[in-house]
Amino acid sequence: MRHSIGTKVLGCTMGASIALGGISAFGPGVAIAAEDLSPVQVMRRNAVDYVKVANVAGSFSFCQDTLTPTDEVFNLFGTAATSMCAKPGYAFDAVTHESYYVNIGGNVEKVRTIGLEEIERMKAETEKMRCTCSMSPALAMASVTGVKVSDMLSLVDVDPQVNTITFKDKDGYGLPMPLTYVTDKEAMLVYQIGDQKLSDGERLQVWIPDTVAKYFTRAVTDIELSVSDEVPEVQGPDADYRAKVSVLNTVSDTFKVGDMVTFEGYADDCGKQIKAVEFSLDSGQTWSAFDTSEATTQDWVHWHFDYVTEEPGSFKLDVRAVAEDGVVSPLASSVVFNVEE
Numbered sequence: 001m002r003h004s005i006g007t008k009v010l011g012c013t014m015g016a017s018i019a020l021g022g023i024s025a026f027g028p029g030v031a032i033a034a035e036d037l038s039p040v041q042v043m044r045r046n047a048v049d050y051v052k053v054a055n056v057a058g059s060f061s062f063c064q065d066t067l068t069p070t071d072e073v074f075n076l077f078g079t080a081a082t083s084m085c086a087k088p089g090y091a092f093d094a095v096t097h098e099s100y101y102v103n104i105g106g107n108v109e110k111v112r113t114i115g116l117e118e119i120e121r122m123k124a125e126t127e128k129m130r131c132t133c134s135m136s137p138a139l140a141m142a143s144v145t146g147v148k149v150s151d152m153l154s155l156v157d158v159d160p161q162v163n164t165i166t167f168k169d170k171d172g173y174g175l176p177m178p179l180t181y182v183t184d185k186e187a188m189l190v191y192q193i194g195d196q197k198l199s200d201g202e203r204l205q206v207w208i209p210d211t212v213a214k215y216f217t218r219a220v221t222d223i224e225l226s227v228s229d230e231v232p233e234v235q236g237p238d239a240d241y242r243a244k245v246s247v248l249n250t251v252s253d254t255f256k257v258g259d260m261v262t263f264e265g266y267a268d269d270c271g272k273q274i275k276a277v278e279f280s281l282d283s284g285q286t287w288s289a290f291d292t293s294e295a296t297t298q299d300w301v302h303w304h305f306d307y308v309t310e311e312p313g314s315f316k317l318d319v320r321a322v323a324e325d326g327v328v329s330p331l332a333s334s335v336v337f338n339v340e341e
């Protein structure tokens, strides 16, 4: 019998749900929030003896066209990432669609102010892109619609000396980037994710392929072009969030011996190739690796792993990914499941 943990088995072109770094390993089937337990109880819970299976065997597949459902893109970055990565208490001003403007200024012949309505009348582009936070597990893959930054820049006369571009919000949030990086990567100013407009004209956001989300300034009000002595370097993900991996299943069912359990999740390294996804059913003593070196680097690796249970007990599946340069996910993702006689 085939079972998926949680309630859904998702096809590759359908949406997948988001998990922030997978599931923490409490005891078998125990749904107790960590804050309800004393530290000692937490330790006891974590001390559950999982049945260990060396060199876990299963059937592996992956695809790359799965998208995060739009609502979850908004939730993920609207809540979780906000507390970690944005200023505390970050809130959008209630700017109406008609009164939302962006200034293109700095080393330009003449500052140009352009309204959101005019931006929406420009040539629209739709691209699949990742949004991956450099300092949290948050990661989404979305189809975004907007205009190319280079199309915006063609509206002004840029001083040929300009080598730096910064997308700022009204409070000055924004990180400088090399201008060539932004045009080569075909960065976009996005006003729509999936089929939903960003809320009430407030959230015109920069999206750039292969780039961590701290560069994805929200609620852009100023595009500043400048000449720097040293062109700023574009930073990648923090070491902890290289080869980002996640199991998306949530714990619910109990399985019977002989049941097939379908796990799914993603792996991504922000533009670097994921060359393998690895699973362990013995707390990391042995890992079974599955090759993903055919994967492109534009899209995440959305994997499925089918495992047929062989004995009763409580189990913990750990997943990690290996990037092209050999970096192994420092933070494995895990899921606990239970099997009955």
Ligand SMILES: Nc1nc2c(c(=O)[nH]1)N[C@H]1C(S)=C(S)[C@@H](COP(=O)(O)O)O[C@H]1N2
Pocket: 077, 078, 081, 082, 085, 086, 087, 090, 131, 132, 133, 134, 169, 173, 205, 213, 214, 215, 216, 217, 218, 219
């Ligand atoms: N204006 C503004 N934009 C911002 C930030 C911010 O603090 N202010 N934080 C960045 C970080 S670190 C992340 S992870 C993303 C979150 O994506 P979101 O805009 O979809 O919420 O926003 C980026 N854009």
Ligand SMILES: [Mo]
Pocket: 081, 084, 085, 086, 132, 133, 134, 135, 136, 213, 214
């Ligand atoms: Mo972030």
